[in-house]
Amino acid sequence: MKIAEHSKLYITKGLSIFIGTIIETSKHNHNAIQITLSAYNDFTVEFDEISISTKSIIINSNCNHKLIGRKGKQIVISIENASNHSRAFHALLGENPYREINIDPKLIQTIESDAKENKNLSIVLEKIISHLNIEFNKVNKIDERIKKILNIIENVEEKKISVKKLAAQVALSESRIQHLFKIQIGMSIKKYLLWKRLVDGIHMITSGKDFTEAAYEAGFADSAHMSRTFKQMFGINLFDLFHNSRSVQAIVCKS
Incomplete structure (x- = not known):
């Protein structure tokens, strides 16, 4: 995987938000629901059967994919499957491997500032859920x-x-x-x-x-x-991600 310098990775329980430029990952799949956003530049997601160029997409869990960001900044939100928030996006996706979505660039900028200000990261998800008009109270809860x-x-x-x-x-x-x-x-x-x-x-x-x-x-x-x-689940070399502090600054958030 190739990542531009000075990217940031915000981590909290059940959720992570990467903000930076992902030049390219290898093909991988993971347990998390993934939301990838870009305010201005298209990125490409290669699935097993199709390649999509877009600015906003939700990728289902356990779905093989490769992300090619090239230029510009991406926000990659990974939501653990065990959370109720992930179930809201599962309800939107159904059995589909992905869904392109329309996200206002202003909301994407707000998401970035919320993360940088170390706010409760779950607020980011709630803003996206509200923007997509997902009826969160009707989502099936975990047994x-x-x-x-x-x-x-x-x-x-x-x-x-x-x-x-x-x-x-x-x-x-x-x-x-x-x-x-x-x-x-x-x-x-x-x-x-x-x-x-x-x-x-x-x-x-x-x-x-x-x-x-x-x-x-x-x-x-x-x-x-x-x-x-880590490489199997994220398409990223763990040593490359964290060994060079100029590449990614990792920040553990309290909530």
Whole structure:
């Protein structure tokens, strides 16, 4: 992946916002819903079957894609599948891999300033949801048993826990909890745990830990394992992203 210098990555629980120029990524897919915006310049998204040039697009989770930004600035918003906000965008997308949207350039500028001012990043999503007239109160909520599973995973060290233990916590069979989890969250429990370990590792790197220390503490075999996982999910080389501080300034937000 190639990124222009002086980009910024804002990270909070379940959400990240990248602001900068992504020259090109490799083909990848990830658990997150992705919203990519540009106020003035078109960017290109290559899917398996089609290539789209646009200024605003929502990309469904687990959808193979490659982003080519070239010139100009992009805002890339990644929303974890377990959040209610992501379910609002899932309702808009349905089974479609992507949807082009019309976003006022003034709103895009507001989104950028909100992030830079370190405001609650969820406000950014609420502004987009309102702009797109998504009836958020009508979006299907997450099953309470899955909420409990997500809470357990959030609080377990290294995000390593067996499906058997999780199933016992909600009085369901292993097969039933795996089926329900995949329907609700869009991925297997095993892959979600890997996703959460990756998110934990990124948080550790942005808080000042070196790659090796962050990888071990997040539950990876080593930093190379964490970097490979990151590349598979984001199409980005983790070392390239964070090793050169001129490329990306990572900022962990409180909310």
